[in-house]
Amino acid sequence: MCGIVGLFLKKEALRPRLGDMLTDMLITMTDRGPDSAGIAIYGEESGKLKITVQSDTPAADFAGLDLALGEALGAPVAMRVVDTHAVLNVPLDAEAPALAFLDKRGVRVMGVGESMEIFKEVGLPKDVAARFGIRAMGGSHGIGHTRMATESAVTTLGAHPFSTAGDQCLVHNGSLSNHNDMRRRLARKGIYTKTENDTEVGAAYISSRIAEGATLGEALEGTLKDLDGFFTFVTGTKTGFGVVRDPVACKPAVMAETDDYVAFASEYRAFADLPGIETARVWEPEPATVYFWER
Incomplete structure (x- = not known):
């Protein structure tokens, strides 16, 4: 329905x-x-790309995620953890390498955008x-x-x-x-x-x-x-x-x-x-x- x-x-x-x-x-x-x-x-909009990610085990998967992603991108990454989700702020031109990194880390990408954030759960x-x-x-x-x-x-x-x-x-x-x-x-x-x-x-x-x-x-x-x-x-x-x-x-x-x-x-x-x-x-x-x- x-x-x-x-x-x-x-x-x-x-x-x-x-x-x-x-x-x-x-x-x-x-x-x-x-x-x-x-x-x-x-x-x-903040001039950054927002990547909203989700994890069933956020305490483990989000620990140090911003630092590791920032090191991989060669640029600072800000992260806001919201329950099982986190919003990562990365440079606008870093979408492809950021998504590839997150895929290897096993976190689920809910959405990407300059202004959009997506939050969903059971x-x-x-x-x-x-x-x-x-x-x-x-x-x-x-x-x-x-x-x-x-x-x-x-x-x-x-x-x-x-x-x-x-x-x-x-x-x-x-x-x-x-x-x-x-x-x-x-x-x-x-x-x-x-x-x-x-x-x-x-x-x-x-x-x-x-x-x-x-x-x-x-x-x-x-x-x-x-x-x-x-x-x-x-x-x-x-x-x-x-x-x-x-x-x-x-x-x-x-x-x-x-x-x-x-x-x-x-x-x-x-x-x-x-x-x-x-x-x-x-x-x-x-x-x-x-x-x-x-x-």
């Missing part, structure tokens, strides 16, 4: 409250998916959000997901959001019927997925289209032609977020917009505590229609 939330802030004054508002929205969606939860936060949304201190995180926009596992196991790697390119990620409600065929098509382009989850395939498809020169809107339109099944996609990029539903649109979705923000949720009740929701324009996104906002 799964629950999706997304929030794009138009006013900078609200940015310190992003994590708090997203957390409330996600907790409201708990009964749509109690297996695992995750949130992508697009925060401030458990109820309220517990996952508390473990990572999501309420205290600020930023311009973010997306979240609470999962009811159907096509793959309940694991950290199976949780959403999925990221397959810098500052891009995806959350999904539904099921793709041609994801294995799309894996093969992506593999022929040198793009490989790491999990059995069909959502990762959707994320890889969108990021591959953008890498080929498509805009976010064009990439989302491509999902309607190339991906079969039923789906609601909410995708985040460094500058905004987008929404698309399949032509049947059997999965619930609702959006709200004010002068201060644009919000998405699987159900209206996730908007209940948003400021100014009583005067917002509220609508159900149309089937086979792309919506996106950028700053």
Whole structure:
């Protein structure tokens, strides 16, 4: 079933409250998916590349990781440990060697970007959000997901959001019927997925289209032609977020917009505590229609 939330802030004054508002929205969606939860936060850029990593044994795997990575890169590396995750700040031009080093160390990369950080784990949304201190995180926009596992196991790697390119990620409600065929098509382009989850395939498809020169809107339109099944996609990029539903649109979705923000949720009740929701324009996104906002 799964629950999706997304929030794009138009006013900078609200940015310190992003994590708090997203957390409330996600907790409201708990009964749509109690297996695992995750949130992508697009925060401030620092002139460094953020690499969010995860480990089942963080005390061992994160001990000295920043120093070892810095020595391998020949540049200082800052690290912020957040429960089972850590955010490493490396030079912008050091992505490839940094990822190769982390792969050898056996830590899992959740996402890479100048502004994006991804936190996800098995458990109820309220517990996952508390473990990572999501309420205290600020930023311009973010997306979240609470999962009811159907096509793959309940694991950290199976949780959403999925990221397959810098500052891009995806959350999904539904099921793709041609994801294995799309894996093969992506593999022929040198793009490989790491999990059995069909959502990762959707994320890889969108990021591959953008890498080929498509805009976010064009990439989302491509999902309607190339991906079969039923789906609601909410995708985040460094500058905004987008929404698309399949032509049947059997999965619930609702959006709200004010002068201060644009919000998405699987159900209206996730908007209940948003400021100014009583005067917002509220609508159900149309089937086979792309919506996106950028700053």
